[in-house]
Amino acid sequence: MNSSEHYLEGLNEQQRLAVSHGEGPVLILAGAGSGKTRAITRRIAYLIDRRICDPREILAVTFTNKAANEMKERLEQLLPGLRHYPLLCTFHSFGVRVLREYADKLGYRRSFTICDTDDQKRLLKKVFKDLGLDDEQLPVEKCRAVISRARNQGWTPDTLPKQIFSRQAEDISTAFREYLRQLKESNCMDFDDLILLPVELFEKHPRIRERYNQAYRHILIDEYQDTNAPQYKLVWLLTRIHQNVCAVGDEDQSIYGFRGADINNILRFESDFPGAVTIKLEQNYRSTQTILKAATALVANNLDRKDKTMWTDGPQGSPVMVYVAYDARQEAETVAHKIGQYLRNGESKLAVLYRTNFQSRQFEEALRRLDIPYKLVGGVSFYHRREVRDALSCLQFLRDNANSTSLARIINNPPRGIGKTTLEQVQSIVEQRNVSMWDAIRIGLEEDLYPSRAARALRSFAESVGRARKHLELPLHIALERILKELGYIQHLEDEKTEDAENRLLNINELINVARDYEGREDSMQEFLDHASLRSEADDIDDNARVTLMTLHNAKGLEFPVVFMAGCEEGLFPHSRSIDENTLEEERRLCYVGMTRAQKQLIMTYSKTRRFYGSDPGRSNLPSRFLAELPGDLTETVLIDSYGSVYGSNRPSPVSLGADSLFNPKPRNASSYKGKTYNTVESITQALENKRKSSPGFKSGDEVSHSKFGRGQVLMVEKAGDDLKITVSFPGKGMKKLLQSYAKLKKL
DNA sequence: GAAGTGTTAAATCGC
DNA sequence: TTAACACTTC
Numbered sequence: 001m002n003s004s005e006h007y008l009e010g011l012n013e014q015q016r017l018a019v020s021h022g023e024g025p026v027l028i029l030a031g032a033g034s035g036k037t038r039a040i041t042r043r044i045a046y047l048i049d050r051r052i053c054d055p056r057e058i059l060a061v062t063f064t065n066k067a068a069n070e071m072k073e074r075l076e077q078l079l080p081g082l083r084h085y086p087l088l089c090t091f092h093s094f095g096v097r098v099l100r101e102y103a104d105k106l107g108y109r110r111s112f113t114i115c116d117t118d119d120q121k122r123l124l125k126k127v128f129k130d131l132g133l134d135d136e137q138l139p140v141e142k143c144r145a146v147i148s149r150a151r152n153q154g155w156t157p158d159t160l161p162k163q164i165f166s167r168q169a170e171d172i173s174t175a176f177r178e179y180l181r182q183l184k185e186s187n188c189m190d191f192d193d194l195i196l197l198p199v200e201l202f203e204k205h206p207r208i209r210e211r212y213n214q215a216y217r218h219i220l221i222d223e224y225q226d227t228n229a230p231q232y233k234l235v236w237l238l239t240r241i242h243q244n245v246c247a248v249g250d251e252d253q254s255i256y257g258f259r260g261a262d263i264n265n266i267l268r269f270e271s272d273f274p275g276a277v278t279i280k281l282e283q284n285y286r287s288t289q290t291i292l293k294a295a296t297a298l299v300a301n302n303l304d305r306k307d308k309t310m311w312t313d314g315p316q317g318s319p320v321m322v323y324v325a326y327d328a329r330q331e332a333e334t335v336a337h338k339i340g341q342y343l344r345n346g347e348s349k350l351a352v353l354y355r356t357n358f359q360s361r362q363f364e365e366a367l368r369r370l371d372i373p374y375k376l377v378g379g380v381s382f383y384h385r386r387e388v389r390d391a392l393s394c395l396q397f398l399r400d401n402a403n404s405t406s407l408a409r410i411i412n413n414p415p416r417g418i419g420k421t422t423l424e425q426v427q428s429i430v431e432q433r434n435v436s437m438w439d440a441i442r443i444g445l446e447e448d449l450y451p452s453r454a455a456r457a458l459r460s461f462a463e464s465v466g467r468a469r470k471h472l473e474l475p476l477h478i479a480l481e482r483i484l485k486e487l488g489y490i491q492h493l494e495d496e497k498t499e500d501a502e503n504r505l506l507n508i509n510e511l512i513n514v515a516r517d518y519e520g521r522e523d524s525m526q527e528f529l530d531h532a533s534l535r536s537e538a539d540d541i542d543d544n545a546r547v548t549l550m551t552l553h554n555a556k557g558l559e560f561p562v563v564f565m566a567g568c569e570e571g572l573f574p575h576s577r578s579i580d581e582n583t584l585e586e587e588r589r590l591c592y593v594g595m596t597r598a599q600k601q602l603i604m605t606y607s608k609t610r611r612f613y614g615s616d617p618g619r620s621n622l623p624s625r626f627l628a629e630l631p632g633d634l635t636e637t638v639l640i641d642s643y644g645s646v647y648g649s650n651r652p653s654p655v656s657l658g659a660d661s662l663f664n665p666k667p668r669n670a671s672s673y674k675g676k677t678y679n680t681v682e683s684i685t686q687a688l689e690n691k692r693k694s695s696p697g698f699k700s701g702d703e704v705s706h707s708k709f710g711r712g713q714v715l716m717v718e719k720a721g722d723d724l725k726i727t728v729s730f731p732g733k734g735m736k737k738l739l740q741s742y743a744k745l746k747k748l
Numbered sequence: 749g750a751a752g753t754g755t756t757a758a759a760t761c762g763c
Numbered sequence: 764t765t766a767a768c769a770c771t772t773c
Contacts, residue, residue: 064763092763117762191763258761356760361764378762412749419749536763553761575760590761613758614764 007045007078018279019043021246022052025273027224027266028248031310032295032596033286036248037557040222041071043246044086045078047218058086059216059238063223065090066539067557087216091231092534095194100526102201102208108187111400111526114533115183115190118384120144123188123405127178138168138175147176151192152228152260186404186436195230202237213241223556224249224269228260236272243273251306252299255553255590257583263304284310284596286559288317291602294634295595301629302585319636320595322568322627323605326640327618328362331607334640335564336366338603339547342562343372351548351560353594355573359566360549367547375545377554378537387493387504388511392532394483397438398469399525404430404437414492417457425450426458464488476524477515484508552594563598565591568606568624591626 008016015035018028019042030036040060048055062068068088075082089097096114103110115123124140124147127133150160157177161169183190189197202209219238221227224247227235239245247269254263270276284292292312299305325331339350352363357379367374382388390413397406412418429440429449441458444450450458468486471479484490490508493501518524518531538554548560567573574587595602604627609618627635 090763194763255761256763259763358759415750417749421749534763538762551761572760577760611764 005049007042007049011039011042012283014279014281014283015039015042018281019046021277021279023242023244025243025269025276026246027269027273027276027278028246028281029250029266029278029306029308030248030281031250031284031308032253032593033284033292033312033559034281034310035285036250036281037067037071037222038074039281040220040246040248041074042078044071044220045075048079048082048086053217055082055084055086057215057217058220059094059218060086060088060220061091061094061222062088063090063226063557064536064538065093065534066536066541067222068093090534090536091227091234092191092194093530095198095234096530096534098198098201098212099189099194102205103197105205105208106197106201108184108189108197109400109402111187113186113188113396113400113403113406114194114530115188115405116533117144117191118389119188119405120190123182124175124179127175127182131174131178133171133175138171143172143175146172147179148190148192149260150176151196152230154229185402187400187402188405192230195228195234199230199233199237202234209237209240212238217242218244218246220246220248222248223253225251225254225263225266226256226261227265228256229262229265230260232262232265239273243275245273250308251304252302252308252589253556253593255556255586255593257586267306280308282308282310284312285314286599287312287596288315288600290317290319290634291595291598294320294602294630295592297631297634298595298626298629299588299592302588304585318601320630320634321601321603322635322637323603324623324637324639325605325607327609328359328567328607328611329366330640331566331605332362332366333369335363335566335603335605336370336372338564339367340370340372343546347546347562349546349548349560350562350564351550351555351558351597352564352566353550353552353555353597354566355552355575355590356567357551359572363549363566367549372547373545374547374549375540375542377540377548377550381535381537381540382507382510383532383535385504385507387507388532390489391480391484391508391511392529394468394487394489395480395525395529398465398472398483401438402436407437410487410489411461414488416461416488418454418461422450422454422457425454472525475519476528477512477519479525480515481512552590555597556593559597559599561599562601563594563603565594565602565604567610568604568627569610569621570624571621572610573624574626588626588629591624 008019011019015038018026018030018039021043028036028039030039044058044060047053047058060068060071062071068090071088072085075085087094087097099106099108099112100110103112121140121144124144125135128135128138128140128143146164150163153163155163157173157180160173160176164172166172183193202212216238219235221235226249235245247266249266251263251266254261254266257263270278287295289312292310296310323331323334325334335352339352342350354360354363360376360379364374364376383392390410393406393409396403397410401407408423411423426437426440426444429435429444430437433440433443435443441462445455445459445462448455464486468483471482471486473479474482481490490505493505493508515524515528518528521527537550538556541548541550541554541558552565571579573591574584578584578587595604606623606627607621609620611618
C-alpha cells in the first residue's frame with residue numbers, strides 16, 4: 001500500500017503519538033476542538049496501512065450513524081482504493097447486527113422489531129390498563145424512565161423495590177415485569193435491549209463471545225465519556241482475548257448522564273485496562289483565545305474532572321457577547337436580525353443553540369419573517385410523524401405477524417369496522433388461548449367465535465393482509481406502495497381532501513423514496529426498518545445549511561464560525577430539573593460544549609421573561625449563573641432597546657445600555673392584575689368589570705359539586721375570550737380548569 | 749361504529 | 764398554544 005503516510009501529515013506531536021500508537025489499550029483525552037475525531041480516523045488509517053490488522057478486524061464505535069458515515073468518507077480519502085472497510089457504527093447498530101444473527105439464542109426471532117420511546121410508552125400504557133394501574137398516581141413517562149434507568153443499573157423487577165425508596169416501588173416493579181413480558185412476547189426490543197441483550201448473549205455463550213473477540217481485534221470508541229454501564233460491559237466483553245481498545249473522549253463534554261452515561265467510565269479507564277497509555281490532546285484548533293478562555297473558566301467550576309489545560313495559539317478574537325432581551329420574541333427577533341447581518345457580510349455558517357426543543361419555534365418564526373432560510377434539527381422528525389409510523393407499522397406487522405403492537409396500530413386505521421367491542425373479543429381469546437393477537441383473529445374466524453358483523457370485518461381485513469403479504473416479494477419501494485394501497489391507507493388519505501391529508505400523502509411518498517435507496521440490499525426491508533428506528537436527530541444535520549437551529553445536545557462534535565446560545569436563564573439553562581436533581585455539573589458541561597462550538601464569535605442571549613404553554617403570563621427570570629461565571633473582561637453585555645424597536649426595521653441591531661429595562665419585566669406604564677399585564681388603568685377597570693359581569697353564578701370560595709370530580713371549591717373565575725374559566729380545586733384530584741362547564745358544575 | 753365536539757394535559761436532553 | 768383523548772351524537 002502507499003507508504004507516503006500522509007495520514008501523519010499536519011499533526012502535532014501529541015496527535016502523532018495518539019495516531020501511531022501500536023497495540024494495547026490507549027486512552028486519548030482530547031479536549032474540545034483538539035481534532036479528536038480526526039485523530040481517531042487517522043489512527044484507523046494507520047492500523048490498516050501498517051498492516052497491523054485487516055480493515056475488517058477493526059470496529060469503530062461512533063456516537064451517531066452520521067459520524068460513522070463521515071468517518072468512512074474520510075477513510076476513503078486517506079486510503080484511496082481500499083477494498084474492505086472497518087465496521088463503523090454506533091453501539092446500538094452494532095447491537096442490532098449481533099442480534100440479527102443470534103437473537104434465537106435468547107428466545108427471540110431474528111426478525112424482531114425495534115421499539116422506540118413512543119412505542120415503549122404505548123406498550124406501557126397498555127400494561128397499565130391490563131394491570132389496572134392509575135396513571136394519575138404514577139405517570140407513564142416517569143415509570144418508563146425509572147424502568148430504563150433500572151435496567152441500565154442491572155436491576156430486575158424483583159430487585160427494584162429494594163433499590164428505590166418510593167411508595168410506588170411495588171407498582172413500578174409489577175409494571176416493569178409485565179412490560180418485559182409483553183415486549184418479548186411481541187418479539188420487540190427497546191433501545192436498552194439492543195445493548196443489554198448482546199451483553200447477555202456474550203455472557204451466556206462464551207463461544208459466540210470468543211468469535212467476536214477474534215473477529216474484531218481492534219476496537220475504537222469515540223465519545224467515550226458518554227458511554228453507559230452496559231456499553232462499558234459490552235466493550236469489556238469484546239476485549240477479553242486482546243486489549244486493543246482505544247477510547248477517545250473528554251470528561252468535560254459528558255452530557256448524557258440522564259440516559260445512563262457514566263463519566264466514571266472514562267475517569268477509571270486506566271484501572272480498567274491495566275497498562276493503558278494516556279495521551280492528552282490539549283491544543284485547541286477551533287476557537288479564538290477569548291472563547292476558549294471563557295469556556296475554560298466556566299468549566300473550571302466543576303469539581304468532577306481530570307486536569308486538562310486547553311490552549312490555542314489562534315487569534316485573540318472579539319469578546320463573548322451577552323444580549324439581554326425583554327422576552328423570548330424579542331430575543332428571537334434580535335438573533336434573526338443579527339443572523340441577517342452576518343449573512344449579508346458573507347458569513348458561511350451560523351448556529352442557534354438552545355436547551356429545549358420548544359424554544360425553536362420563536363426562532364423559526366423570526367427567521368421566516370426575515371425570509372432567512374434555516375435548517376431545523378430534531379423536533380417532530382420525519383420518522384416520528386403519524387403517517388410514517390403507520391406505514392412502517394404495516395411493514396413490521398406483515399413481516400412478523402406476532403408483532404401485536406404494530407397490528408394494534410393498523411387494524412382499524414383506516415377505519416374498517418373493527419371497533420372497541422370487537423377488539424375486546426379478540427383480546428379475550430388472546431388471554432384464554434395465550435396466543436398472539438393475529439392468531440386470535442384467525443382462530444376466532446376458524447372456530448366461528450365472533451358475531452357475524454365483526455367476523456365479516458375481520459375476515460375482510462385478514463384477506464387484505466393475505467393479499468398485501470404477497471407484495472413483500474417485490475422491490476421494497478414498490479412493495480411499500482402496493483401494501484399501503486392494499487390496506488386502504490392511501491385511499492383513505494386521498495378521500496379526506498384536506499390540506500393535512502395532502503401533506504401526509506407527501507410524507508408517504510417521501511418514505512417510498514427513501515425505501516427506493518434500499519433496493520438491492522440483501523434484506524432491504526430489514527435494513528430500511530432498522531434505519532428508521534435507529535436514526536438519530538443528529539443525522540438530519542445538513543452540512544450545507546447556512547443557518548442551523550438545534551439543541552445543545554445535538555451540537556456535540558460540530559463547529560460553526562458564529563454561534564448563538566439562546567435562553568441563558570436560571571431555570572431554563574441550567575434547567576430547573578437539573579438544579580433539583582443536583583446534576584448542575586452536567587449542565588455546566590453542556591454550556592461548555594455549546595460555547596466551544598464557536599470558532600470566531602459567540603453570542604449568548606438571555607430573556608428577562610418567558611412564557612410557558614402559550615397563554616400563561618410571562619414568568620420573569622434571572623440570568624443564568626453560567627453567565628456570571630464568565631470572566632468579565634472577556635464578555636460584553638448588550639441590552640436590547642425598548643420593546644418593538646427591532647421589528648420590521650433594517651437598522652443595525654439596537655444597542656442601548658439602559659439599566660431600567662433589565663429588572664423591570666413589564667413595558668413602561670403597565671400595571672398588573674392577577675398576573676396579567678395591562679397597559680392602562682382603564683383596561684384594568686374594564687377587566688374587573690368584565691369579570692364581574694361574566695361570573696353571575698360562581699365566585700371564588702364557593703362550594704361546588706362537579707358531575708365527574710365530585711365536591712370541590714372554586715379558586716378563581718376569569719374570562720377567557722367569550723368563555724368563562726373556572727378554576728376549582730377538588731380534594732384528591734388536584735386543580736381543574738373548567739371551561740363552559742356549568743352544566744356539570746352545581747353550586748352547593 | 750364513525751364523525752364530531754369538548755376537555756385536558758403538556759414540555760429537558762435522545763439512541 | 765396544540766395534540767391527544769374522552770365523550771356525545773347520530
